[in-house]
Amino acid sequence: MDGKTYKLRASCNACNESKVRCSQTKPTCARCERNKTTCVYGLSRRTHKDAPPISLSHSHSHSHSGSQPHSHSGSRRSSVHIPNATATANATTTANYTSTTTPFMPLHENSMTSYPPQPSVDQFFAQQQPHHQQPSTAGPGPGILSPANLDLPSFMTPLPTPNEDHTNSLFSSFGNFAAGVGGVNGSVNNILTPLTGSPGTGTSASTSTDMFQQPQVQECTCHAGVMEQMASMSQPSRNEERRLSLDVQLSQLKRCIIASEASMGCGHHGNGDSEPINIISVAMLIGRIIDEFELMLNERIGRGTTMPERERSLSLDEATISIREPRLCWGVLELEDDDEVELRQRLYLLYFRKLERLLSQLNVFVRTLHDSRGGSCNPTFIMACEYIHLWLEKKAEGVKRLFPAADEYTGRIPS
Known part of the structure; x- marks a missing residue:
């Protein structure tokens, strides 16, 4: 050596x-x-x-x-x-x-799954460079594993980093998808935009209004009063301890009669391709009105006692007036107890006559239904309406016999 x-x-x-x-x-x-x-x-x-x-x-x-x-x-x-x-x-x-x-x-091998960013690769080479370059410092050229001799872009094809541009492109793709769905089910702008014409929506105010026009035409509130009155006439009111006063009872019966008349006079029955189911609700409400009249008359007259009919009515009405019902008055005129009882009886008869007119309107409605819709309406439905009307008339006649002085008032009561 x-x-x-x-x-x-x-x-x-x-x-x-x-x-x-x-x-x-x-x-x-x-x-x-x-x-x-x-x-x-x-x-x-x-x-x-x-x-x-x-x-x-x-x-x-x-x-x-x-x-x-x-x-x-x-x-x-x-x-x-x-x-x-x-x-x-x-x-x-x-x-x-x-x-x-x-x-x-x-x-x-892991570059396609972990997607390391470029700075981490450079850091890895910076840590490995002293170890790999030490045997080749005096060699024929730069190290084989030197970053300068490796074409990293050819080996690594990572997915795009979720930066701002990528996010914008993602939401733009989602917007295109929503637009495609809107093209199938209708214009999204027509649904989300208020019904006013505005540039850029591609539709006019009339077109947007036509979309919602059909449900608005079919809306009808003529029958809502019947259902409301049926709900207000609850069963606990039939208890004698919780009975309402005369003025409250008569005003409730008046509202029921008005709601029934409005439902039968409704003109939103369509083009005749279905049965007017509302008439069944009206008939049920009329039956409740007749029941209320029967309860009031039985309470006022006091059937089952040995007193004469006239005296029974006066004594019970006087006790009721003095306890829980308001007194009738006419300005400065003071009414006697017997006069007030007579006026109350006439009020009963007055509202009962209104009930009779309501039954007559129901009869006309059923006959019109039988004549005009006999071809398109179900005959079973028409027959059921006729039987219900017949049953209500018979029940009203039985309640009318409870009036103690019905024969005395032969004259016509003004409406």
Whole structure:
């Protein structure tokens, strides 16, 4: 040796013998000597750059190692200028060796799944650069694993980062999808925009109004009063302890009669393709009115006592007037008790006559239904309406007999 101290590898590349002790003239470790194998990989690649690659045959390696003593004197000076074949072999050997030991190759496999950003890749190369560049500082060129020799864009095709542009494109795509759905079910702007003409919507105010015109035509509130009055006439009011006063009862009956007349006089029955079901509700409300009249008359007259009919009515009415009902008056005129009782009886009869007129209107309605809609309306429905009207008339006649002085008032009562 020329006085220089060469750095030896920690182990032999051929047999992993620890603490290789060999020289340039005899690069053989102890294990290779026992196995009678020529060891050409004992020296470090830094000082033994002309060693043949592993892929070459054993005979070529032996002949090449035998020629090493002749070229030892100039190997150190000409170590930088290596023939192209040898440099290519060294590069191939280094690439084959590092492909199984370096952790960088799995990075290409994971780049399609983890999508690492560019700064993290540069940071990884900055950490790995001292380790990979150390064996090749005096080599034929830059390191194989240097970032300068790798075309990262060709290996990595990550998805776009969700930045502002990507978000805008996402919402624009969603807007196009909503527009496509709106094109199938109708214009979205016509539904969400108020019914006023505005530029840019593509529709006029008349077109938007036509969309909601049909439900508005079919809306009818003529029958709402009947249902409201039926709900107000609750069952607890039939209890004698919770009976209402005369003025409240008569005003409730008056509202029921008005609601029934409005429902029968409704002109929103359509074009005759269905039965007017509202007449059943009107008939039920009329039946409730007759029941209320019967309860009031039974309470006032007090049937079942031994007193004469006239005296029973007066005594019960006087007790009711003095306890819980308001007194009748006409300006400054003070009414006697018997006069007030007579006026109350006339009020009963007056509202009962209104009930009779309501039954007459129901009869006319049923006959008109039978004549005008006999072809399109269900005959069973018409027959049911006729039987209901007949039953209500019979029930009203039975209530009319309860009036104590009905025969005395033969004259016509003004409406």
